[in-house]
Amino acid sequence: MDIHVYGIRHHGPGCARSLRRALDELAPDIVVMEGPADAQNELSWAAHAGMKPPVALLIYPPDEPRRGVYFPLAVFSPEWQTLQWAAPRNVPVRLMDLAESHQFAIQRAEEEQARRAADEAEPKEQKSAETSPDAAGEPQPDTAANGAADGSPGGPKWRNDPLALLAEAAGYKDHELWWEHQIERRSDATGLFAAILEAMRSVREAAPEIRERDLMREAHMRKTLRGVVKEGFERIAVVCGAWHAPVLDAEAVAGKQDGCKVKDDTERLAGLAKVKTTATWIPWTFSRLTSRSGYGAGMESPGWYAQLWAANDEAPTRWLTTAARLLRDKDLEGSPASIIEARRLAETLAALRELRSPGLAELNEAILAVFCHGEHSPLALVRERLEIGDVLGAVPDETPTVPLARDLAQWQTSLRLKPSSENKLLDLDVRKENDLARSHLLHRLNLLGIGWGRHEQSGGRSSTFHEIWRIEWKPEFAVAVIEANIWGNTVEAAAGAKVVGDAANCSELAGVTALLDGSILAGLQAVVDPLLARIQAMAAVGADVRRLMDALLPLARISRYGDVRGAGASHVGPILTGMFERVLVGLGAACASLDDEATQRISESMGRAAEALQIVDRDELHGEWRDCIRRLMYKDVHPALRGWCCRLLLDARVLDDEELYRLARLNLSPANSPAACAAWATGLLRGSGLVILHHDVVWQVFDRWLSELSAEVFTEMAPLVRRAFADFTGPERRQMGDKVKRLRSDRNPARTAPGALQRSSEVDHDRAARVLPVLKHILGVD
Numbered sequence: 001m002d003i004h005v006y007g008i009r010h011h012g013p014g015c016a017r018s019l020r021r022a023l024d025e026l027a028p029d030i031v032v033m034e035g036p037a038d039a040q041n042e043l044s045w046a047a048h049a050g051m052k053p054p055v056a057l058l059i060y061p062p063d064e065p066r067r068g069v070y071f072p073l074a075v076f077s078p079e080w081q082t083l084q085w086a087a088p089r090n091v092p093v094r095l096m097d098l099a100e101s102h103q104f105a106i107q108r109a110e111e112e113q114a115r116r117a118a119d120e121a122e123p124k125e126q127k128s129a130e131t132s133p134d135a136a137g138e139p140q141p142d143t144a145a146n147g148a149a150d151g152s153p154g155g156p157k158w159r160n161d162p163l164a165l166l167a168e169a170a171g172y173k174d175h176e177l178w179w180e181h182q183i184e185r186r187s188d189a190t191g192l193f194a195a196i197l198e199a200m201r202s203v204r205e206a207a208p209e210i211r212e213r214d215l216m217r218e219a220h221m222r223k224t225l226r227g228v229v230k231e232g233f234e235r236i237a238v239v240c241g242a243w244h245a246p247v248l249d250a251e252a253v254a255g256k257q258d259g260c261k262v263k264d265d266t267e268r269l270a271g272l273a274k275v276k277t278t279a280t281w282i283p284w285t286f287s288r289l290t291s292r293s294g295y296g297a298g299m300e301s302p303g304w305y306a307q308l309w310a311a312n313d314e315a316p317t318r319w320l321t322t323a324a325r326l327l328r329d330k331d332l333e334g335s336p337a338s339i340i341e342a343r344r345l346a347e348t349l350a351a352l353r354e355l356r357s358p359g360l361a362e363l364n365e366a367i368l369a370v371f372c373h374g375e376h377s378p379l380a381l382v383r384e385r386l387e388i389g390d391v392l393g394a395v396p397d398e399t400p401t402v403p404l405a406r407d408l409a410q411w412q413t414s415l416r417l418k419p420s421s422e423n424k425l426l427d428l429d430v431r432k433e434n435d436l437a438r439s440h441l442l443h444r445l446n447l448l449g450i451g452w453g454r455h456e457q458s459g460g461r462s463s464t465f466h467e468i469w470r471i472e473w474k475p476e477f478a479v480a481v482i483e484a485n486i487w488g489n490t491v492e493a494a495a496g497a498k499v500v501g502d503a504a505n506c507s508e509l510a511g512v513t514a515l516l517d518g519s520i521l522a523g524l525q526a527v528v529d530p531l532l533a534r535i536q537a538m539a540a541v542g543a544d545v546r547r548l549m550d551a552l553l554p555l556a557r558i559s560r561y562g563d564v565r566g567a568g569a570s571h572v573g574p575i576l577t578g579m580f581e582r583v584l585v586g587l588g589a590a591c592a593s594l595d596d597e598a599t600q601r602i603s604e605s606m607g608r609a610a611e612a613l614q615i616v617d618r619d620e621l622h623g624e625w626r627d628c629i630r631r632l633m634y635k636d637v638h639p640a641l642r643g644w645c646c647r648l649l650l651d652a653r654v655l656d657d658e659e660l661y662r663l664a665r666l667n668l669s670p671a672n673s674p675a676a677c678a679a680w681a682t683g684l685l686r687g688s689g690l691v692i693l694h695h696d697v698v699w700q701v702f703d704r705w706l707s708e709l710s711a712e713v714f715t716e717m718a719p720l721v722r723r724a725f726a727d728f729t730g731p732e733r734r735q736m737g738d739k740v741k742r743l744r745s746d747r748n749p750a751r752t753a754p755g756a757l758q759r760s761s762e763v764d765h766d767r768a769a770r771v772l773p774v775l776k777h778i779l780g781v782d
Contacts, residue, residue, distance in 0.1 A: 003225070003253060004028070005238045006078075007196040007245030011289060011299055013076035013309035018192050019239065023085050028237035031086055032228055033079060034221070034244065035071065035095035036103075039279040042400075043095070046080070047087035050396035053080055054284040054302075058478060059100045061275050065482040067104055070475070072284045074302060076309035082239050096224035096240075098217045105273035106213070166199055201246040208259075209243075216272075218247050219265035225253045226262070280400050282478040283393040285421040290388055301387040304360045316346060316358045323367055323382050332378055333371050342366040360387070392421040392473065403489035405481045411441050411491060419452075419473035426453065426469040436523075439467055443522035444495035447515075448484040450477050496527045503531055509538045510550035517554035532575065539579050545590040548583050549605040552576065556612035576612075580621060583609065584628050591637045596679075599638040603683070610648055626654055633663070639676040642667065643683025651687065657697050664701035674713050677705060678720035685724045689732035699739055 004026055008015040023031070039057050053075045060068030073080040086093045167178035209215060221240070225248065228236055238248050246252070252260040286306075291298035299305060307315045307322075320342050324334030346358035346366040355362070364379065372378040397409060412419060415438050428435040442453035453469040487501070488494035499519050503512050516531040535555075539548070559572045591602060606629075613625055626649060633645040646663055649655040667680040681702070685692060692698060709717060725733060 002234060003229075003236045003238060003248075003250040005197060005240065005245045005249050006193045007200055007242035008078040008239060010079070010241060011074055011077050011302070011305065013305050013312075016076050016078040016081040016309065017312070019078045020081055020085055022193060023082070023237060026235060026237055028091065028235040029233045030092050030094060030228060030235075031082055031237045031239060032094045032096050032225055033082055033238075034097050034240040035079065036097050036100045036279075037095050037220070037224070038099040038101050038277050039071070040095050042279045042281060043083060043093055045281055045396065045399060046083040048396045050394065051281070052394040053077075054286060054289060054391065054393040055281050055395055056284040056475065057279060058282045059277050059279045060479065060482065061104050062278050063276075065479055067107070068479050068482070069100060070282075070284075072289055074284075074286075074289060074306070076305050078239060094224065094228060096221045096238075098220040099274075099277070101274045101277045102272045103213075104277065105275045108275070109273060166203070196242050197245050197249070200242050204243075204246050209247075215259075216268055218244055219268045221248055222253055222260060222265055223269065229253065281395045282475060283395055283419070283473075284475050285393070286389045286391045287421065288475055301360055303387045303389040303391075306389075306391075313357070316363055317343060319360075319363055319386070320346075320367070323363075323386060324371065326382060326385055327371055327378055330378070330381065333373070338370050342370040345370060390420070390422045392419065402482050402485040404485040404491065404494055405478070407490045408445075408481060415441060417441070417471075420471075421473055423470065423472040425456075426471050428467040428469065429465055430467060431465045435467075439469075439521070440523040441491065442469055442471070443518060444491050444524070447495045447499055447518050447522055447524075448480070448487070448491070450480045450484065452477060492524065495522060496524045499524065499527050500530055503534050509535065509544075509547050510554075512538060513551040513554040517557055520558050532572065536575050536578075539575065539582070545583055545586040546602050546605045548579050548586075549609040552579060552583070552612035553608045553615075555579070556615040560615045560617075576616065577621070580609075580613075580625075584624055587628055588632065588635070591632055591635075591641055594638050594641065596638075596640070599640050603641060603644045603686070606644065606648065607687075610651075622652075626652060639667065639672075639679035640683040643680040644686060645683075647684050647686055650684075650692075661697040661701065664698060668701055668705040670708065674709065674717050675720070678717055678724065681721065682724040686727070689728040689736060693732075693735055693739060703740070 004022075006019055006022060008019060035057075036059055039059055042057060045051060053073055056070040056072040058068055058070055075081075083093060085091075172178035209218070221244065225236070225238065238245075240248055247257065247260055251257055255262040255265075286302040289298055289302045291300060304315075304319065307319050311318045317339075320339050324336075324339050327334040342363075343358075343366070346362040349362040349365060350356070350358040353362070358366075364382070367382060368374065368376070368379050411417075415434065417438060426438070428439050430436045430439050442455075445452050446455075452473055453471040456468045456470055484494050484498070487497040496519075499515050503515050506512050506515070512531060512535050516528065516535065519527050519531060535551070539551070555572050555576045559576055587606075594602065610625070613621055629645045629648050633642055633649070635642075646655065646660070650660065664684075668677045672680075684698070706714065706717075706721070725736070728736070
């Protein structure tokens with residue numbers, strides 16, 4: 001029996017290359033690799049021609065897919081290269097880590113125990129807070145110790161990064177850079193794994209493992225290795241994370257190390273609970289391999305590691321060439337001469353730093369100096385597109401998965417919508433059959449909570465047939481698809497069932513109408529009638545006017561645009577009319593005695609109701625709505641609401657200059673408080689600024705009101721007035737400034753509203769004389 005332990009970094013091209021050489025030299029009878037034991041049956045898929053890394057093993061409990069865990073692998077991962085080495089040689093690979101079926105059960109038990117402890121501790125904490133307030137929040141010693149052991153913030157670096165101590169001992173602040181220099185760029189791998197084993201042994205002697213979960217995992221690894229030995233294998237290769245290597249060698253497996261006794265391992269693993277799990281392969285992305293994504297074993301630059309694996313010695317040249325091509329695509333510097341110059345600069349920097357060859361840091365500095373001329377923006381593009389990239393792996397179509405995932409894959413193939421990690425725009429014309437089907441698929445997935453596509457504004461083009469989507473596939477959508485499978489085995493059936501279920505549990509009328517709107521866009525004809533029945537039942541007993549107004553807009557869209565998408569909407573009209581009549585009856589009472597926040601909310605709802613009426617375009621409804629708004633405009637309601645009513649009628653072009661001038665003079669009168677005047681102005685100025693720009697009388701009244709304010713009141717009102725103009729766009733504000741600047745010169749009696757005040761053009765010569773000496777001194781004139 002001969003056990004050889006190869007401690008590796010989970011994603012490292014240098015380790016992967018050295019491991020392949022070591023396996024060639026050893027020619028083991030079996031490879032035992034770190035990985036969850038309940039994924040053993042899925043390893044055979046790694047040799048399939050359709051498997052293109054990066055990919056990940058997904059293990060999840062079927063009754064709770066959200067708990068699923070991922071085990072990602074890239075082409076430069078040592079574990080992936082181990083599988084690729086073993087498959088053509090018919091060498092068996094055995095996974096030895098503690099099965100996720102046990103770990104899920106442990107996790108559930110810990111959560112339940114924590115909940116019970118929290119429930120029991122709540123009365124005690126309340127009592128303690130009453131008797132000793134100063135003691136609240138003091139951490140208990142065991143809590144603080146456990147937090148450190150788990151590698152939580154404030155805990156020791158060695159547990160989050162076991163190689164941190166070695167890097168710091170070598171004088172490196174950047175642990176990633178130390179590993180790259182010592183391992184990934186290493187040309188001679190002789191003695192590499194023996195050195196890693198010895199280094200980890202020293203680290204573990206100084207800071208031994210104390211986390212119970214990891215001790216259980218290591219006990220299970222040794223138990224698996226003992227079973228392999230009993231099966232009669234002679235040359236055994238053990239591939240594991242470097243941290244575990246010292247407790248998995250021959251001496252530890254034989255039980256001759258402290259903490260590795262057979263009896264202790266057996267007792268630690270006895271009586272473990274278990275839940276049912278399912279495993280499969282899913283595509284992964286480089287962005288999800290980075291540490292910034294929250295992945296514990298992540299790296300900074302997976303794109304660079306892929307270059308190291310593919311080219312090694314030629315990686316710097318290929319990296320600079322790829323960067324130049326990327327920059328040229330953006331019309332930036334990237335000539336062949338610049339590539340040569342950047343390579344020379346990178347090699348010079350490496351020599352000055354006593355490195356074997358340029359690393360990523362040297363290459364980036366060369367790119368910054370030669371290609372980017374010191375500008376960091378182009379370098380940021382290189383880092384985002386090359387260091388991380390948008391690479392998305394692939395798995396064979398026949399990989400075991402849930403029926404919903406297979407149906408989705410068939411739709412993606414038939415509609416030529418290949419999943420990609422690239423964030424790109426999709427322009428659809430729903431009058432075309434294929435584009436309509438694509439729209440239906442993306443809307444259905446959104447209803448299922450799978451946000452592959454995000455619907456964006458169509459840039460002013462007609463929304464009746466034009467849609468713009470921004471699509472980006474993320475690996476976690478695989479879990480979302482598994483979770484959604486409980487609703488049905490096809491995308492259409494699952495989306496329809498989920499919509500009906502959500503509508504039954506929704507207590508908000510606007511929420512149900514939004515579901516109906518989404519169902520129409522998704523082409524779910526079977527759920528339209530049940531949703532309409534639900535809306536009618538809720539509207540019949542609904543008394544909240546604001547929520548009724550919020551529900552009008554989705555119904556108006558369905559009534560107007562449903563037939564364009566091939567969706568019948570004939571039953572929506574009567575429901576819309578009935579809800580609108582309830583709004584007219586209750587709007588006056590709903591607007592009485594509102595504070596600022598309530599006024600803001602109901603104003604937004606009134607804006608949506610007005611938009612709904614514009615979409616429906618029915619004269620009788622328009623007339624009733626305007627009469628209701630006009631009554632509110634003169635009632636004793638919040639000034640901001642009166643101003644907003646004025647603006648709604650102004651947008652509808654039913655308010656002439658004379659009435660607008662009279663309303664402005666009335667609401668901006670000195671008899672009103674400055675705060676009330678500012679609130680009315682805020683209500684009037686909401687929405688687009690272009691309409692206001694064409695009404696001179698509004699600016700004349702504003703001009704008079706502001707000029708008549710005292711200095712103290714003006715200082716108090718300035719922030720309120722500024723806030724009223726804050727929502728306008730930059731160009732609109734510029735045009736308003738020009739409008740005010742030309743206010744006097746443009747004044748024309750023929751264009752001024754009746755009764756408009758004409759400001760005096762007389763000059764106060766006494767006041768002007770006081771300024772002249774100062775101006776003479778400033779200008780230097782006699």
